[in-house]
């Protein structure tokens with residue numbers, strides 16, 4: 113038995129509870145917990161994610177030793193500096209992160225061990241009878257639910273003996289934006305494991321009961337708001353799963369767990385298709401007649417399209433780093449189908465501005481809305497921004513919250529202010545939805561003649 117520590121390399125799993133690599137290391141003696149900030153470790157983080165990461169690392173405080181630079185240089189350097197005898201980590205589902213992990217393993221001269229802990233069902237375990245990956249969510253989830261249930265979460269290791277290791281101060285990672293556009297985010301979020309646990313407890317204490325009914329209403333606090341905590345691994349899906357399953361069963365819990373299933377599905381897709389954020393899974397979409405229109409893209413990004421539900425969503429995103437799922441679908445459909453701007457441009461904007469930016473969920477969801485992805489049903493659906501607003505924000509509360517220029521409008525006009533004449537300070541619609549819809553359908557029809565119909569999975 114040696115007293116040399118094991119270095120536990122934190123990835124997108126910034127937590128101490130239900131952390132298999134940490135638990136196994138702590139059972140054997142002292143541990144050094146290390147995090148390396150490397151812009152080339154997978155896709156470089158967007159601005160909102162960098163803000164989140166800064167605060168998530170701050171929440172870990174002195175527990176974690178920080179480094180900055182290429183992981184394959186920094187992790188071996190730290191391991192040597194602290195006299196580590198092995199390096200453990202939880203393996204990432206994202207192939208871009210796994211590639212870094214392979215390089216680190218190769219650079220290390222001491223043993224390494226990896227663990228699984230960030231999915232409910234291990235990647236590759238959910239397969240068709242023919243052993244192939246699923247391309248459609250419903251059978252994927254049905255098959256997953258027939259597997260042995262996800263293991264119970266591991267408790268936080270006790271005792272946890274941390275060995276000293278020299279690292280950088282948090283400020284040296286330079287994650288915080290230079291301008292203070294993050295104030296709205298700071299009001300809404302508490303990054304870190306404690307914030308994640310509090311969100312889960314709040315959600316399971318009330319909103320989950322009506323989740324089935326309220327999850328589509330953006331003005332209501334009807335969803336869990338766990339997504340950024342999951343994106344940074346401050347809470348594991350297994351913790352959420354078992355906490356929810358411990359409650360009396362109901363529609364709310366059933367639907368909520370199914371949403372976690374979509375997270376799993378996206379991760380399984382990304383593991384199969386590392387280029388999910390850029391390459392359409394349906395090859396015929398490569399020939400789609402996209403428009404190059406930077407000015408229209410800018411109006412959309414700034415929430416100045418003239419369609420209230422769209423502008424409300426994009427402003428909610430800008431101010432809080434988060435957008436309600438229903439509205440994400442509506443704004444994505446508008447960019448892709450009304451403006452004919454490539455879905456990759458929207459994906460990139462979300463990547464930069466979402467605190468929950470997630471390489472699997474973001475790419476898979478954008479492809480789903482575009483109709484170019486897996487399970488793209490209903491195929492090439494075009495959302496009407498007015499009727500969607502009227503249906504899911506019936507009294508206009510959501511629009512009034514995020515678009516103050518429309519706060520005084522009566523309910524009958526809040527989703528179509530142009531019918532009242534112009535609302536001061538608010539733009540007219542940038543496109544006529546009916547015309548845009550016809551144009552999009554014509555563009556889509558042109559694709560259908562293409563014989564290549566198989567998914568790139």
Ligand SMILES: Cc1cc2nc3c(=O)[nH]c(=O)nc-3n(C[C@H](O)[C@H](O)[C@H](O)COP(=O)(O)OP(=O)(O)OC[C@H]3O[C@@H](n4cnc5c(N)ncnc54)[C@H](O)[C@@H]3O)c2cc1C
Pocket residue numbers: 327335336337338339340342343368371372373374375376378435436437438440441444462466468469470471473474475477478481
């Ligand atoms: C265009 C578009 C882009 C998106 N980009 C992201 C992204 O970058 N990161 C991200 O986490 N989610 C993304 N989503 C999925 C979804 O909008 C968010 O997960 C959800 O709004 C987060 O809020 P919540 O935690 O309150 O969700 P809840 O409704 O409470 O759901 C619980 C958890 O289930 C998962 N989940 C819920 N819906 C989905 C879904 N449709 N696909 C995959 N997982 C889901 C999330 O991890 C979420 O935290 C995107 C959706 C669309 C339409």
